[in-house]
Amino acid sequence: MKFTLSWLRDHLDTEAGVDEIARTLNAIGLEVEGIEDRGAALATFRIARVIEATQHPNADRLRQLRVDIGDGVERSVVCGAPNARTGLVGVAALPGEFVPGTGVTLKVGEIRGVKSEAMMLSAREMGLGDDHSGIVDLPADAPIGASYVKWAGLDDPIIEISVTPNRGDALSVRGIARDLAAAGLGTLKPWSAPPVPATYEAPLNWKIEDPRACLHVLGRAVRGVKNGPSPQWLQDRLTAIGLRPISALVDITNLFTFDLGRPLHVFDVAKVKGTNLTMRMAREGETLVALNGKDYVLTAEDGVIADEAGAEALGGVIGGMPSGCDEATTECFIECALFDPVRIALSGRRHDVRTDARSRFERGVDPAFLRDGLEAATRLIIELCGGEASEISEAGAEPAWKRSATLRFERVATYGGLDLPTDEAMGRLERLGFAVQARDAASVTVAVPSWRNDVASDLSAYHAGGGALTQYEGLDRARAAKAAEGCAAIEPEADLVEEVLRLGGLDAVPAVSLPALAVIPPPAFTAKQSRAALTRRVLAARGMLEGVTFAFMEAKTAAMFGATPDALRLVNPIAADLDQMRPTPVASLLLAASRNAARGFGDVALCELGAAYRDVTPEGQAAVAAGVRHGSTPRMWNTPARGVDAMDAKGDAIAVLAALGVPMAALQVTADAPGFYHPGRSGVVRQGPKVVLATFGEVHPTVLAALDLPGPAVAFEVLLDAVPEPKRRKKGAPDLPAFQPLRRDFAFLVDDTVAAEALLRAARGADKALISDVSLFDRYQGKGVPDGQVSLAIQVTIQPREATLTDVQIEAVADRVVAAVAKATGAVLRA
Template sequence: MKFTLSWLCEHLETSATIEEICACLNMIGLEVESCENRADTLAPFITARIVRAIRHPNADRLQVCMVDIGQKELVQVVCGAPNARAGLNVIFAPPGSYIPGSEITIKEGAIRGEKSAGMLCSLRELGLGNEHEGIAELGEDAVPGQLYAIYADLDDPVIDIAITPNRGDALGVRGVARDLAAAGLGTLKPWLVEAVEGQFPSPMDWVIEDSQSCPWVLGRVVRGVKNGPSPEWLQARLRAVGVRPVSALVDITQFFTLDLNRPLHVFDLNRLKGNQLTICRGEGESFLALDGKEYTLTPEDCVIVDASGVQSLAGIMGGEGSAVTEETTDIFLECALFDPVRIAHTGRRLNIVSDARYRFERGLDQANLPAMLQAATHMVIELCGGEASEVTSAGQEPSWKRNAEIRFERLHSFGGMDVSPQKAGSILHHLGFEQVVYDEANGQAVFSVPAWRNDIAAPFVLDQRPGQDAVKNQKAAEGAREIEAENDLIEEVLRIIGLDHIPSLSLPGASALGGAAVSPLQVRIAAARRLLSSQGLMETIGFSFVSHELAGLFGEIPESLHLLNPIATDMDQLRPTPLVNLFSAVMRNHARGCHTVGLFEVGVAFHEQGQRSVVAGLCAGYSLRHPGGGNKPAELWKAKVYAQSVLEALGLSPDSLTVTLDTPPYYHPGQSGTFRQGPKNILGYFGALHPKLLHEKGIDYPIVGFEIFLDEVPTPRRGRKAISMRLPVLQSVRRDFAFVVSKEVEAQTLLRVVRSAERGLITEVSLFDVYEGDKIPADSKSLAVEVVLQPLEKSLTDAEIEQISEKIVAAVNKAVGGQLRQ
């Protein structure tokens, strides 16, 4: 958004310098991208008068001019311009001047033998226009020796600011002036509209067929106009901000676009067919726009049509068929309100960038159409003459009025700045917010939002999908809107005061020491990964998305874990366990003839209540052939060793673990187990995969696997006292016991009972034999265990060993009914 300082001062009464204005703009969020004063570039150039001009003695097309530059002596300049003549006021560039349009530096010298001490310039050579037929001809009011920038009113800085998408109101010079006035940099001048009474009924009417794209439109005819070049002040203003003047009627619409953020359009009434213009959707027509390009329109585009077809791409660009020219005598002036979303979609699809589209898609003032039409009509008549018709309109003003509430204490608690309610209210008032209610007791107020601030308390889009509670959604949207509206007001107050005035506060530190670089879970994952890698397994990384069919082999797959929009047809399910990915890898290796595989993965498994971190592994096929020996298949115990090693690496003692037989259905029911800590806490599974699962996939060799649930493994307690290591100096004693117990008794239970019989001396209990046969009852089995006794103070006597043995036998008999095998 570009504007000049003088343009800004037409709306803002201020004595601030250009530096103060730029600093304030940056402070209130209107970032200054550049500030250029053309007077700096034009500083070497001065006005001058040609006193006499004679033909060059050595060149027919050159003239030797004696030029008055406001000094005592005349300066001789050799000039080749055909319009150089005595008495002409011109622009003089002294030696050493840089000519921006030609990119040369003037030097004093001789041209065809005649001295030349400078240059007489055209506007093109100064970078101020395209005129190149000769040197610039200045008016009679030019005084020799005056700076040309001052004479031409070019000593006016041009400010270019960046506008965020939510601040459509700042795309007009008046909107920028309003913000600066609220920030205390001056006073906003009143904008007075002089009404123009209609002299006759409008011969052209509006019809709206697409009210969603255009809720409200106004227009009026001005007949008897004379279109030509616009006044110099208007052309200079447009050129200063990079807009090319076209004609008076077009320049008026460009002026209102930049000055008041109101795009307008002018139709040549005599080139329109019929007596009405209709706003509707496109129907596949071809449309020749003012940029000379032809566009094919669709039902997604909003257009303005007459009896002959499309005349304008609404809110974006007019058409060649109804454009004004120098022959135009009657016009129809359009002032409309278009839907921002529709404008944005059409502009993007057709790749049309225009000032009108840029503003409409950001939202315009929804209430000022009548005033804008009156102001534009007045300027048209003032510059082009003519008389205006009555105003014709269609649709109605949208229901834009809304309020926003603010609790003033939130300016401190939420914004970090102490602002009095009076100051906050004054800022909002200067921004156009009018106070509706002020509750001094509770320190809050309600303000009405101005029509030009579409970003404040904007309505929320409701969720209208089937099955959604409309009433509940409506209440949720209203509640969210109230919170957002208050935040908007807080932001406006803080923005105008200046966010750089908010005091900087450091976040309180919980400790002088920094936090841990890694979390306990990350430590466990690293430990498990190192252990399994060192034991020969290869790590894989699989997707969390797997095949619905393959996931079904590893337990139930609830509908809540099914993906509605998968990235691939074979990745439509969240995996219940990483074993799914590992098994898929085993199948791929199997298809390529590689039957011996050891893999593991540390990843996430999903269930209906959420997700958990899992260490999973699979071992398939047979071990490598050894000299003199055969292949050794993957066994249940191999999986158990891997799983138990991981648990021990995570800080769990084997004595705290128990093994039960209740495993998921994808494990072999007789060759699998569940690691538990206590009756409820399941730490993981291990065992052979179910033969049915392997048979279904055509695998005829064993596969064993394991899963450890990292989230279930207790975190080691912090702050425990260090355990002193005491190496025994006395020899340990080993005794074997064979107990006949019921077949229902688990070996794990027996080992735990034996270990607890004499905890002070028994350091290790291990199972070394299981026997079932004709030597013992049919409903019983023999479990043989080795018990290690480790004395610490003195060697054990035979009597003491016998006493401990009796305690072990008695404990087993009491706990599981076991008897020593004879």
């Protein structure tokens, strides 16, 4: 948003200079992006008069001038401008001065034998426009020798600010002046729009065919206008902010867009077909030739202004060429409308049209300013172009924009960290235009002004009774209305706190640290999330590929892996063979392995972290880390490939449990695996007799046959929800015994029906003070071992802590191991 200092002072009564204004703008949240002093580069240029202009003796297209710049010295100037003549008053640059439009520093020269001691400048050479048809032609009474910058008012800095998307009111010079006045930098000047008397009936009428296209619109005609160039003050004002003056009518609409934040559009009445202008949605494929000269193909989601011939403007975004005003216009029709901000934004983005009108409508304009804006524009058109005004044509109704907000004074301190007197907080809000409705010692309720649609915003405020709720694209009216009701409940108090704080200067708000909730910050991930991530890494490190499969499958297939209650049957499955929630992810992985095998890739190792479904309760949905291996193990340089077996699956399950911190000594394996495993080649890993942590084993041959998957295949499940969280203990000194451990091997003969786990457990309990570990390293059955028995060899680690053990003490420990194993399992020491 750009504006000049003098333009700002049209609305703000202040003696503040540009630097103080810039500091205040930054302090109240309207960030200054730049200040341009156009006069700085032109400060040395002087107003000069051509005493005499004669033909150059050696060039047909050049003129020889004698120029007076008011210092009593006549200078010779060679000039090629066609308008150079005796008596012309223009602008001269002397040798040594820099001409910004050409990038050249002047020197005394000689052109075709004639000395040139200065340069008469065009507007483009001074960087003041594109006109290069001739030198600047000033009024005859311009003071010769005076600074051109001061005489022309170019010592007027241009200020540019950035405006956040919520501050549509700050896209107007008056809105900026209002904020500065509220911040204490001057007084906002009064503004009014006296009605313009109507002298004839409006030649065009408004019709809102679809409320999505427009909410409220006013219009009136002015006949007898002369649409020539706009006056110099208006052209200068637009040129200063980067706009190109076009004609008086168009320039007036641009002025109102920036001055008051009220976009307008003017139609040439003679070019409009019929007597109605209709606000409607575009017909699919309808075209519009816009004022920028481009053709646009419209969609059914674009709101347009149309006459009998078709679309004449993309409402709120850009006007159309066929009905635009030009020098021949004698009667214009002013459009002043209110559009849906979201629809304007979507249409502008859809067609990549960026205009000043769009940037204001999509942020939200003042819904109560239509009539005053139309009256003011009518009066200015009559002043500059002549003519008389018609009656006002209107369609729609002003939206129910009125709303209130409540501020508890304590919130200024608790939300903003600033201890501010209540009267000061009140005063800041009132200076912004918030009217007090009710007040007590603790709070105040204010009426929000119409131009601040970002405060206590209720989306329904944009919609008149019966209007379209288009903030919610794609929703039907009932759902959109319900959504708008929810938005109305947004807490507006924070908006008021922000207004109070920024008017005192954001730099005055103290920096307050958030309270520390704990000395050590909480972990970024929950224990469940951390477990899942760790499990994925462990399985990936073991060569498994993670899959993501459907959590449902065919009921007949699911029944092979567990119960399939009707409550877990899908009422509306996405496919006929995906109608049952799976009992275990193993089933999904085996189906994936079957599809791979059918395509010639039989050796797979797949894993998945997913859900297993037992019933419809939350407890019936278990988090499971499952894996499947099929075919052969990878061939290594030192070992040949072999078919996968139950121990591969057990190793995967145990690796996950170990990584999750489960103490290995506390685990035991039982043979009661689920029915889809091979009996005798599967197991259940438990922690104690009741807590099941994992299952593993070969997949039952009947299941493999049903899935058309040739064996062998093994699988495992780790029940992540059942894995206990490791106990967090305070770190102390590491337990590093000072004595070397001893290892003794024992081989026992035991009935082959006895589980090795029972033997290991008995050995560990033989002497808990000295035995630190027991492991099985060999199992033998065959020659030398009686039928029905098996040889189990274990290694016992003895860790002395207080003194080196003597032979007698070591033998005593060994005897206790043998006795404990014999008592628990009936095993005898193998000879």
